[in-house]
Amino acid sequence: MKQVADKLITPISPIRNFFDRGMTILAFGLTLLGIFPLISVLWNIVSKGLPGLTGKMFTQAIIDDGFANAIVGTLIMVAIGAVLSIPIGVATGIYLAEYQPTGKINRTIRFLTTILTGVPSIVVGIFTYDVIVLVTKKLFDFSYSAVAGGISLAIIMLPIIALTTEEVLKLVPITFRLASSGLGGSNFQTIWRIILPTALPAISTGILLALARATGETAPLLFTALFAQDWAENILSPTGSLPVLIFNLYNDPDPVKNQLVWTASLFLLGIVLAINLPARLILGKGR
Amino acid sequence: MSSPHNLSAPTPITSLGRQKRPSKADTTDRAFRYLMYAASGVSIVILVLMVATITEHSLPALKQFGLGFLTGREWNVPDLKFxxxxxxxGTxxxxxxxxxxxxxxGLSVAIVTSEDLLPKWLRSGVAFTIxxxxxIPSVIFGLWGFYTFVPLLRPVQDFLHAKFGYIPLFSTEPSGFGLLTAGMLxxxxxxxxxxxxSREVLLVVPGYLRTGSMALGATRWETIFRVVLPKAFSGIIGGVMLALGRALGETMAVTMVIGNATTIGASLFEPAYSIPAILANQFGEAQDDLHLGALTCLVLILFVLTLAVNIGAIGLVRLVERGAK
Known part of the structure; x- marks a missing residue:
């Protein structure tokens, strides 16, 4: 009897056991290794940026050792980008999700929109330079401007907003549509009064994530908004922004400017994470 | 096709409510539809315009350089050799x-956060952290790379050079900046x-495959390697290609750590230059038409490269989604 029991519960061979344990340890080790850079970046930026933080930085322009003009520039350009991309992006999302989502035209639009998300941001920047900056230089008497910067940020945001809106609208239960239709609601009434209000919180979260992404983008602004050490005269003149400030001055020998870069990074990272943390938590829970 | 969330609102039956509805609602309905349709065309117009502009701007230079541009090993701005x-x-x-x-x-993270190695809250916590x-904005990674990551890698690279310097890969004196550092960042x-x-793909692998494999006596990792990963293979490759597309076009961080030298060397420690990096550094300052033309050709190359990789990635991910249904 005991012999049979022994045969039945033969433990797996030590090699297999060792392989199994080893792989578990390796996988955990590599995962920790993947988390390490995040912690290092956060620690690095906070420890170098925080000690040099002064109130003056938020009121003075870069030439006076502050970065207030870069904050304002970033806000203006992200706002221009948002105004241009949010309506078009949400409308694209509505079209993709609500009007024959499996039709041929619809599939093509979705495919090309996805392709647009994959275009490198530096290519978007150079494209905007070609079609906006060069044209305004020829036709009007301004070239690099906050408007051009805002347009290139809009091109970055548009497909992101469109695709997240579509995803979110797909989650609205079919019963809502059937009920509205059954009561005699047209497509427009169903979308406008039932579906959009239901999906609004999630759509806004998606838009916020796109805004955060645009806030940190550097490459699209290099040849469109350029940079300015002082306050921009208006939105048609070269404008400074936080990411471009970091890129232009990161190697500056002047310790004051160097400190400015670290504190600007801390501020930029703060904005981006302040949007991302709650937004991602909310979106993650919805899934 | 048949999953419920893919259905759009059914159109009302014509013979019933339609005649009674005021025609105003009907026009609004139609106008709204056309408006949405028009808006969704904007992305396409942008994409088409992008292809047209980039090709148009690079065509004269492309004609001038010919195919030799792709194989030319010298990038010399003062001598106008491109x-x-x-x-x-470098890219x-x-x-x-x-x-x-x-x-x-990435696969380790995906496996740890999709298998039941950890309690559920910790799994989603790890996934969220990653x-x-x-x-984090690219330029901040660049800053971290420049001031923290490069000094961190330097001793390791020095060690590799000292011990294994006879291998061509480690043959040059490391400065910290270069191809390897950029790749790691x-x-x-x-x-x-x-x-x-990868996590999404692993999560849709049906549970019965796992239980079946384990019931036949396979250990956890035997199940992962022989059942789960092969099943998820095409999806994971899709994810890899998507990531590759990101890597090819990444600009700021690479510019700050790759060393910015247009050389081709066998050594990983040698400074190099990527297409996005050279565009970021030289596009704004290019004076000569030939230089500008060469840079625009690079834009075209980068665009085509990322386009091909992304189309492949989307195709693979689609394939997996269709298989899962």
Whole structure:
């Protein structure tokens, strides 16, 4: 009897056991290794940026050792980008999700929109330079401007907003549509009064994530908004922004400017994470 | 096709409510539809315009250089000699290094956060933390790379050079900046994409495959390697290609650590230059038409490269989604 029991519960061979344990340890080790850079970046930026933080930085322009003009520039350009991309992006999302989502035209639009998300941001920047900056230089008497910067940020945001809106609208239960239709609601009434209000919180979260992404983008602004050490005269003149400030001055020998870069990074990272943390938590829970 | 969330609102039956509805609602309905249709065309117009502009701007230079541009090994601005090979090498090389580092780590993260190795709250916590990496702006990674990552790697590279300097890969005196550093920084930046896509794919592998494999006596990792990963293979490759697309086009962080020298060397420690990096540094200052033309040709090369990789990635991910239904 005991012999049979022994045969039945033969433990797996030590090699297999060792392989199994080893792989578990390796996988955990590599995962920790993947988390390490995040912690290092956060620690690095906070420890170098925080000690040099002064109130003056938020009121003075870069030439006076502050970065207030870069904050304002970033806000203006992200706002221009948002105004241009949010309506078009949400409308694209509505079209993709609500009007024959499996039709041929619809599939093509979705495919090309996805392709647009994959275009490198530096290519978007150079494209905007070609079609906006060069044209305004020829036709009007301004070239690099906050408007051009805002347009290139809009091109970055548009497909992101469109695709997240579509995803979110797909989650609205079919019963809502059937009920509205059954009561005699047209497509427009169903979308406008039932579906959009239901999906609004999630759509806004998606838009916020796109805004955060645009806030940190550097490459699209290099040849469109350029940079300015002082306050921009208006939105048609070269404008400074936080990411471009970091890129232009990161190697500056002047310790004051160097400190400015670290504190600007801390501020930029703060904005981006302040949007991302709650937004991602909310979106993650919805899934 | 048949899953409920893919259905759009059914159109009302014509013979019933339609005649009674005031025609105003009907016009609004139609106007709204056309408005949405028009808006969704904007992305396409942008994309088409992008292809047209980039081709138009690079065509004269492309004609002038000919195919030799792709194989030219020299990029010399003062002498106006332009060859794209060092830049293509730097772009693809750094992305390849990024994949070598990011694939094992990304897969580990995906497996740890999709298998039942950890309690559920910890699993989603780890996944969330890795996802946060994607939120950090590229230029901040560059800053961290320049001031922290490079000094951190320097001793390791010095050690490799001292001990294994006879191997061509480690043959040059490391400065900290170069192809390897850029590739490793890219690996960190594409990790969230790779991990997230792989995780999604692993989560849709049906549970009965796992239980079946374990019931036949396979251990956990035998199940993962022989059943789960093969099943998820095409989806994971899709995720890898998506990450590769990101890596190829990544600009700021690479510019700050790759060393910015248009050389092709066997050594990983040698400074290099990628297409996005040279565009960021030289496009604004290019005076000569030939120089500007050469840079625009690089834009075209980068665009085509990322387009091909992304189309492949989307195709694979679609294939997996269709298989899962």
């Amino acid at each position: 060859g794209a090979l060092p830049l293509i090498y 693809i090389g750094s992305s390849a290094i990024a994949l070598i580092f990011a694939i094992p780590i 996802e946060l990496i994607a939120a 890219l690996a960190i930046m594409i990790l969230p994409t790779l991990a997230a896509v």
